[in-house]
Amino acid sequence: MLVRLHFYAGVLVGPFLLVVAASGFLYALAPTIENVIYRDTLFVDSDSSTTVPVSEQVAAARQQQPDGTLLAVRPAPGPGDTTRVLFGVPGLGESERLAVFVNPANAEVTGEIAAYGSSGALPFRTWLSHLHRSLHLGEPGRIYSELAASWLWVIALAGLVLWFTGRRNGSRRKPQRSGSARRRTLSWHGALGTWVILAMLFLSATGLTWSRFAGENVGELKAALDWTTPTVSTKLDATGHGGHEGHTMPAGADPAVTSWDQSLASARSAQLDGPVEIAAPKKAGTTFVVQEIGKQWPTQADSVAVDPATGKVLDVQRFDDYPLAAKLSRWGIDGHMGLLFGLPNQLLLAMVAGVIVAMVIWGYRMWWQRRPTRGHAFRLGRPARRGTWRGAPIPALAALVVVAIGIGIFLPLFGVTLLAFLVLDLLVGLYRGRSSESTAEQGDELLV
Template identity: 30%
Template structure:
């Protein structure tokens, strides 16, 4: 790619020009979104450290040998958060506050920090704090439900970028492909060309992995594919014989912290007349559920309480479903019971979030996020140095379209399979093709002498 892009467009093969053209358009369409996703994703990799810095006065408490009854935490949190307690994150250590999610009547949520030893509220913040805001920006859901559709579009086009970039990088008998920086003058395009090629070569695979494993967050593909996995029996384990079948939770009872496999899955038990957080915690502790874990408190009286371990490695996933009245364990869902599709999902998400393989995993994902920005900056610099003297919507500096239906068919052969796999990406591709055809027609009309 690095050497071929120095040639005049007419010296390049038609197929090369066509792929280069779509690589250019894919970058224009998707790179701003990828830059936003990379920035917020890089920040979210350090979620725990940022939370400790921002909310340290609320999180840190004096360790003590005893605790007040966990049932005393709930009214204090409900009063401080001015709403109904939905779940409680039980901390791993005694010097950390319990985090209680409170759902308010206006639909908003709060996180209330409670000292487990005294029952005293140490602070209140918006649900999830600053990192929850970063997360909603990363998923684009902060800008409205419809904007989440762009996650799938951006991820699909990122795959198109990777596929076309690999094609452009190959030497095809001209010169050896670029594997080291050969140009050192930052004022000239060859430097940015080499930098772009090298970043794409060395971190492009990470960016591709992030794009593919980010698909579960998309509103269309993620929901449909996860539904397919469950329908094929590749997802959550079957409901235990002693309990009723899995049910789909209503919005107010959807359990948190249970991962994608058990998302929205609830079990019905006996009606709880005197539900007790302390009782459920005692059951979880006696079953050896490692802390930290989240205890979900259902609003519906006969729903089981879902108690989910907060894990870093996918294979540590475990969720207990506890009858709120009797304390009986209705189900104990573990990694070994998941289907192959669920395991692939959970593993991909854990790696995507930089948790599965420890610090090295996080640094590799961080390199991918930095790589997105380097690709964007180097691509912009290359375009700036070869831009047309007079820019216009019809003269953006894209490589000229080559003639011939066979060449266009060859290019579509690269991108169409991806667009079939990701429907929203396919629709955006059709829109891009239509705009390209209209733009070429208008440009030809302008250049035809009168």
């Protein structure tokens, strides 16, 4: 039964896995490539730690973009880096903000580029992200990546069981260089799959958290178990401040000039020492939010709410206090994107993606090598032998059905396609059964 499942899933889902792995290979290296493409905008020829106030940098960006809605500021994380001042402007895509880059040493603007998501991806990485996620087809295109993520773990685990339970000679962890062509192909397919099995399971699980249908179920499960990522409270009290009299910022207006410097200083005093984003109040009666945005290990994701008038820290949320599931989710997402350990993370993801591409190609090659070569002008490889599942114990089959239904409900695309595979298998069986009966009847007629 595992052989048939691995066969059908591999043949029919293989193209989706091939595309998602190939695009993932490119995306894994994108953060490093991005730094080269946009070097003149992202970096300045200055290693001085002396900078002008953040408020002056914001003012320079505002002159460059007078009509945009000022949303947030990402002060330069280190010498030689530029500051990002983020605006909302018409015409940008979902989750995109216009980033105006400012030299922190002299407040000169070095460029403006659309930035995507919390990682601040620039157009090159954004294009690859949409290719990997949806083939640039919008919401309908997300089905392809969810289908690949839903089946990757099934194909991988079934293949691992088959590889270690099959009757084969030689090492299961080293490819064989002798024997028939099909045996060598199988050896490479199985051995390399063994080495990257954990990475494939990791990519499947983390990929599903972003998916359209399964992702909603994951979100509902996290909410029900209180595994969601906690956030700071941004609401000011009835006086408009954290216990102080005064006036709130009018809705839609830029924060006071000094508020940016004040909020950054307050965050530093609260031990937010890494790269941060200072988000402006979203509406009247709310606070600034300063959030650590460093993605590398060890993770720093503390956040504080700051009174826009006084600079007082009103609420603090430490990453150390996150629920374990929220921490795992953060690490998983950053690891999937190649950000958790920087360049080593990216190289590892690229290697795994390359292995998955090779395994899909080897899988199709084995199917081709199994084709009948006598008496047929053209036929594809034979599927695994039918009917062996009938010998399995009834309790085991019943348990398998219950588990499959449960997984199919939680992962809807997996459930629908699994049902389609079963129907296809049934139709193939009926067709072959009728063909065999027809052949037998013709043989009886000849005998008569």
